[in-house]
Amino acid sequence: MTIENPMKLDYALALKRALTGAGIALLLLAGILLKVGEIESWVYIPIITTSIGGAGGGVFYYLIRDFFFKGHKYTKLISVFCGFCFLVIFWLSLVFALAQVGLWD
Structure with a gap:
C-alpha cells in the first residue's frame, strides 16, 4: 500500500509567479537607480x-x-x-547586492 500526496505542485504557475516577482523587483530597482x-x-x-530575490519572493507567494x-x-x-514578505526579501537581496559592491556599510 502506497501513500499518495494529494498536493501537487503546478510548475507553470510557480514559474509565472517567479517571473512576475523578478519583474516587480526589476521595476523597483529601476526606480531606485533612476533616482x-x-x-x-x-x-x-x-x-x-x-x-533572484524577486523570483524567490514570487515562489514564496506561490507556495x-x-x-x-x-x-x-x-x-x-x-x-x-x-506582499510584505516579498518586500522584505527584495530589501534583503538589495542590501546583499549593495554590500557586495561596497556601497552598503
Whole structure:
C-alpha cells in the first residue's frame, strides 16, 4: 500500500509567479537607480541579485497563497502578508547586492 500526496505542485504557475516577482523587483530597482542618476558597471550585480530575490519572493507567494492556503477564506490577508514578505526579501537581496559592491556599510 502506497501513500499518495494529494498536493501537487503546478510548475507553470510557480514559474509565472517567479517571473512576475523578478519583474516587480526589476521595476523597483529601476526606480531606485533612476533616482541615483548615473548607471555604471557596478549596477549589474544588484540587478542580478535583486532579480533572484524577486523570483524567490514570487515562489514564496506561490507556495503560501496558491499551494498551502488554496481556497482559504482569508485570501486577501494572505496576499497582503505575502506582499510584505516579498518586500522584505527584495530589501534583503538589495542590501546583499549593495554590500557586495561596497556601497552598503
